[in-house]
Amino acid sequence: MPSLEHESLAMLFQNRPSLAAEILHNALKVDVPDYKRARVETGDLTEWNPAEFRADAVVVFxxxxPVLAVVVEIQLRRDKGKRWRWPVYLAGLRARTRCPAILLVICTDAGIADWCAEPIDxxxxxxTLTPLVLKPEAVPVVTDAAEAVRDPELAVLSTVTHGAAYDRARMFHALLSAVAALEDVDRAELYIDIVLRALPGTPATELEAMMKSDASPYKSDLARRNYARGAAEAKVEAILTxxxxxxxxxPSEARERITACTDVAxxxxxxxxAAITRTVNALFD
Incomplete structure (x- = not known):
């Protein structure tokens, strides 16, 4: 069963498929073909029964x-079975997309990264397949708030990997600026939760203290959006009442339309x- 940290890191690539291209090009110096869009592909790479092959994330550019397909694997421990399955992932994806396929392995531990990078005969x-491995030292250290806002998933990966470093105060400020700028409050809270779970005790405590500070962009902006969201939800309940x-x-269709609305006006x-209408259809007129 994959751990929460494993699933959380995989989610970064599912939320931002272009993160795979950024890591390949900027950190691993791999040429990425010109592309117009990046999309998440199903991770199910099964081609026959009863064997099942499922990657952590698959991105197609x-x-x-299609000009490039990338299998993203989050590897937090040694798993000898992966050295048999990884070639199957690539072959199955290459056959399905009819384009070159690359294996990108993300590791937060240097020893595990070295093991993953060993060639597979x-x-x-x-x-011979030599996996492309993002080792901890190759993960960019994101301390610039503007850069973090542009790429919040990279900021999360940076903080998870380097959050115990001596310059973590700047890294934490950049991360909090990034999550504060996200319109999706649930996503912002998820990213903070990912980082807090991954960090050791002292850095996690420091990040929590920074979040509670009145000067934190995360506290001020997220509190404002949480208040707005709570007020909107209360008004939706008032309409139905x-x-x-x-x-x-x-009817259920009308109820879904009302509860799904996020436009406060x-x-x-x-x-x-609602105080004067006689039918729900008139409510929408």
Whole structure:
């Protein structure tokens, strides 16, 4: 069963597929073809039964057609089985996408990284797979707030890897600036949780203290958005309550439309109409 840290790191690539290209090009100096978009592909690389092959994340870069496919594996411990499965991942993905395929392994431990980087002899003459491994020392140290805002997933990976370093105060400030800028509050909280779980005791305590500081961009911005979100949710509940008390039927489709709305101005308009409307359709007019 994959650990929470394992799943959390894989999620960074699922949330930001282009992170794979940034690491390949900037950290590992691998040429990445020009592409127009990056998309997450299913991690299921099974081609026959009963064996099942599932990668942690698969990213496909496309121009007009796929130009590069990347298998991203989060490796936090030695697993001899991976040395048999990784070649299958690449072969299956290459056959499915009809483009070159690369294996990118992410490690937070230097010893595990060295083990993952060992060449895999596939038996056929001159056929050897050498995994591309992002070792801890190759992970960029993100201490610039503007850079972190542009690439919050890289800021999370940087803090998880280097968060116990001596210059962590600047790194933490950059991370908090990045998560504060995210519009998705749940995503921001998830990224903070990932980092706090990964950091050892003292750095984690320092980050928590920084988060509670009135000067923290995370505290001020996230508190404001949490308040706005809570106020909007309360008004949505008020709309449904008013309609129920007045005996106005609310079909499931209408209820879903009301509860899914995040436009505060629209919610307020519906709340005013709920007091006088006779049908839910009139609420939306």
């Amino acid at each position: 496309e121009a007009v057609a 596939l038996g056929h003459p001159d056929w 008013v309609l129920e008390v007045r005996g106005v039927p609310v 629209q919610i307020e308009a519906w709340l005013k109409r």
